[in-house]
Amino acid sequence: MASLLVVLIISGCAVYQYFKSTFVKAFATLIIAIIASIVAFGYFEILANVFVSRSANTRVPALVPWAQPLCFALLFILTFAMLQTLAMQLTRKPVDLGFLPERIGRVACGMFLGLTLSGLLLTFLVMAPLPNKYPYQRFDQGNADTEKPNKVLLNADGFVTGWFSIVSGGSFSGKKSFAALHPNFLDQVFLNRHSAADDVSIITSSQAINIPKKAAWPAPQGLKDSNGQPVPLKTGHNLTIVRVGIKKSALRDAGKFTLSQLRLICKPKGYTKDPLTGKGRNVYPIGYLKAADQIEVSSRIQIERDDFEKDAMEKEIDFVFRVPNDFEPVLVEFKLNNIAQIPRSAIVSADQAPPPALFIQASKK
Secondary structure (H helix, E strand, O other): OHHHHHHHHHHHHHHHHHHHOOHHHHHHHHHHHHHHHHHHHHHHHHHHHHHHOOHHHOOOHHHHHHHHHHHHHHHHHHHHHHHHHHHHHHOOOOOOOOHHHHHHHHHHHHHHHHHHHHHHHHHHHHHOOOOOOOOOOOOOOOOOOOOOOOOOHHHHHHHHHHHHHHHHOOOOOOOOOHHHHOOOHHHHHHHHOOOOOOOOOOOOOOOOEEOOOOOEEEOOOOOEOOOOOEOOOOOOEEEEEEEEEEEHHHHHHHOEEOHHHEEEEEEEOOOOOOOOOOOOEEEOEEEEEEEOOEEEOOOOEEOOHHHOOOOOOEEEEEEEEEEEOOEEEEEEEEOOOEEEEOOHHHEOOHHHOOOOOOOOOHHHO
């Protein structure tokens, strides 16, 4: 259905521009759509956080998970409408470039406009709290292979998100690059709601994670899985432990989550620039430590208030990742709107690692 939607939008835009527009107007509309998409991608998180931070007092809590997609759509529509109105005023007098340039140019602009609009629409639907199969099944329900996502026709949504990742370069978010904060953005958003039940929030109303002073170190040798078998190694990767603290104050939204809602953003080792610039790489956990030499792999994690030590404000959990050899962790992201930086001083050697922060869910004790 998503591929059919892409075909219909591209065809509709091409036909409309051919019969109802001129090349100059069609080209102007395409440029306006691109500018509006830049504004939407650049600022939707900032605007959504304004509403999410006030979600505790909202009278319609069901709208909170829709904050990001609705803000994304609102920014695009408002920007597009204002610029298109201005363009119509400036192009009142028709400009005819000749038979072939007009016909070919209108169709070409219409097709690129359709590709852009269909990609933006799919991106909106991807961000929405919909079941896994909508707008299309990017990852298999049973086994989400993060390295082999399914794609829609012409990769329309990947086209618009990838293009903005190149364009952003920090220009629309201070010194923050979209490609650093959200590498493979579509994968992040799809996996954030992958296998999540109705009671698992995809967003939190406040900052829910914290990074301790010692946050990342090599995993111990001989690490075993929940069945007592050695954890399979992957060529070119090292097992790395990253400690993340889940805040007690955010337990309502953060107490239940899936492993795919937590991701580690890595950069090449020796990266001297700001970690929020350039391009990052997503790494997802394979489990968390339930014993000093054993991990637990669970599709869903639930933290209870009894899991917090007395007077503790956060519950620390050691997650295990397969990190590429030439990369190091720089950010931890949780659900849709939590980002915490890992300082270089927090990356320590194995002999400097703190005692393991073990976690066993109440249902498995």
